[in-house]
Amino acid sequence: MRVLAIGFRIICGLNALIGHIFSWLSLGIVLVCFTVVVQRYFFATSYVWMQDLYIWLNGAMFTAVAGFALMRNDHVRVDIFYRPAKMRTKAVVDLIGAVFFLLPFCAVVYAYSIPFVTRAWSYSEGSANVGGMPGLYILKSFIIVFIALLALQGLAMILKSIIVIAGHSDLLPVSQRYRESANLSDSEGDA
Amino acid sequence: MMDPVLIGELLAGLMFFGIIGFLLLGFPVAFTLAGVSLMFAAVGMAFGVFDPSNFGALPNRYIGFMTSEVLVAVPLFIFMGVMLERSNIAEQLLLTMAKLFGNLRGGLGMSVIIVGSMLAASTGVVGATVVTMGLISLPAMLRAGYDPKLATGVICASGTLGQIIPPSTVLIFMGDMLSGINSQVQMAKGNFAPTAVSVGDLFAGALLPGFLLVGLYLAYTIFKAITDPESCPATPVPPEEKKYLLREVAVSLLPPMLLILSVLGSILGGIATPTEAASVGAVGAMILAALRWRLSFTILRETTVATATITSMVFVILLGASVFSIVFRLMGGDNLVHEFLSNLPGGPLMAVAVVMAIMFVLGFILDTFEIIFIVIPITAPVLLMMDVDPVWLGVIVGVNLQTSFLTPPFGFALFYLRGVAPDTLPTSAIYKGILPFVVLQVLAIAILFAFPGIVTWLPRLIAG
């Protein structure tokens, strides 16, 4: 069990680190887009690569942060039954979901994205817009990053479920333990 | 051997209901949608009615979302809203407004409605608005002797206005989807000079209906103030605070109001695209925060993390829903929906009403984004083919889904408020309090059905 808990902590740590780093891209989106607006309206100039850049930053951000959001339990659930459920029931739901829904999804997207991404690398694909950003292949690779981080977090979810079902919740960090529903807001994200 | 077309359609239909069943388990919606669709795709493959190479479309669609010019407005608006909230600008706004209206009976309630509609205008993120207002104004209203039913009803209802009052992230996604579907449908109908539908049109279309709702909420509060004065007593400002009121209005109320109005105005006035205006709004929110010495590293970090995770959550639902729509469409679900909707007695209005009813019921368990990502792509093509106005459709859907946030026992807004309300407040008060507002919502939908011009007039006026 202890080994599982260590594995769980490592994955969560990784996603938290990546999540915090890539969250800053949201500030990047704001600043680059604002610069484009100012240049266009006040200086009558614009650069196609900048128009690509802030759009691409969003693509990189929401894919890279997805695993972190799953860790924080930000992904919306239908919680009519889930919310009031016992800890163990929640663990079983997460175990089933991770094994039968999340991981197959990751596997299918991975299988169909690998050739797509490898190909983009093979000819160093850039923006479809002439004068746009180089490195579209890097943005395309974020589909793989997305899937990898999500699958890892799915694995962490499985580890956590096993730990909880085995009755060792105390091995989990406090913020990551299931709560039984005294506080109704616990499993809600921000949206 | 059964006809493969029939098998495909049968599977597609079963999949729709199967997904709803599996969602009740409570696993995150985005992945349940994708996972269950994959299971049905596997069954479809076994019957030879689904070709797995169609999944090759997934990375192509994903990179399409990742490079979408229209959808990048979503993180920008969320950033603006979260920044206003985390830097306490929203709170100050609410407190000042409450003082301004405090001398009136029901005044506190009215100020919550007005601020709710403004915060709504800035973010469109329902949870955050309900939580903010619940934390700040619910204690104030209860202290002032408000009927808890009225207090919670006002907060929940105004907190969901963000769905419909532009700018709204829901309307951005809806506009993006409807503009594509509309041009397809118009071309298919042989109309080579269709009026394009944009996010801006949807914003313009939603403005008057948003005002209509605000008006109805205000009217109800005034009605309560007259017929049941006990339920909403006045909260006069002490005279010694009065002399600072003007200054407070100038500092706390006007700047964020001007920011929100100028963002919205530049979109509706056609000066900027929603994305451009959103970036200006986000920078504006940072400047307002900085002017109050609230733009610390911590607040910036909180804002970026909240923006990134909310954005990711919404987009990941879109990614999961793509799996569903590929499987559903290619197994023949499109035909199924088409046959069902176009054979209803009562024509287009009946078809819209049925789709609305389905969405409303889905609203008991699902969030707005999931519903529109699932339902709009499969029903809107049929409805637009029947000459339903796309902007009207989008706005009606918006109001309808906003209502589903409020319907007990599963309305999301009620949960959010329950989470921040004091334990002494019974849940039944929240449920009872929202009922009059649900009636007002239904009334608003009826009005929009009877007078579609309320939606279509402004976009047409702007388009000239």
Next chain:
Amino acid sequence: QGNITWRMVTTWPKNFPGLGVGAQRLGDRITAASGGRLTVQVYSAGELVPPLQSLDAVIDGTAEMSHGAAYYWQNKSPALSFFTGVPYGMTTPELTAWMRYLGGQELWDEVYDQFGVQGFLSGNTGTQAGGWFKNELKSVEDLKGVRFRTPGLGGRVWEKLGATVTNMAAGEIFQALQSGTLDAAEFVGPYNDLALGFHQVAKNYYMPSFVESGLATELVVDKAKYQALPEDLQAIVKDVCQAEYDQVAADFYANDPRALRTLVNEHGVTVRAFPEDIMEAGAKASQEVIEELRNSDDPMVKKVTESFIEGLSLVRERTEMVDLPYQVSRQKYLKY
């Protein structure tokens, strides 16, 4: 052997005048000519994949065919621009000549080989319109800071002329023009532009385009699957494409002037020619853009550029000696 069904993804909306209609007709003709042995199922833009992912869809095997324009994929190889048309490039018959008799098709096959696909020309819009401008242009000076929507290499040329170039999807151009985000935009020509309603917001319609002098569309097929087809089906695909190339060109030739009459007579549009100095500066800028391609590090791009320049130098002799003087005389002397 049983019947085969192929999926064709396209970059055009369903029923889009000239191009979307042409893609559908091309699919239907293959189905009909093969007696249903090769049935083509056409998906319009976005139905299966986003429009600009159509080529990827074929390479990935999500679809067997894609109908679009080769220059959309210039980020995969800059050489591909030549098989659609480049600034100050060839007209429709000139491009046809280069592709069929002067080595164009062979080079195109070589470029597409690396992606495992094969391209056939499948339509041509003819020389396009130069664009819709809110304000009249007197000289090249008037282009300074003009916010102009035009994609591809043409955009680079306009940038060199001083315009601020943006890319924007077709569906968004109208609103951007109306709102002032754009001062000018070009799309295709009267036949398509009428449909998008630009005449409501900009009245100066400039002709002709010097950056899109004859835009060819393509049908791309999965090469391995194509070569696995029986020979008669291979021939049907190839020949239907050739027939459609002419069909689409005829469609534009007949319907562009009809649409232009409507624009002028019913919507008060003023047709103008670009001032001489813009045409001249445009040629200079176009030459610079082509030179950049000629100096590319990529030997394939270099080779295609050389072949294009050589081909153009040859065919323009005929055009300028025969077609051009005839047309000038006809315009001057023939009265009806």
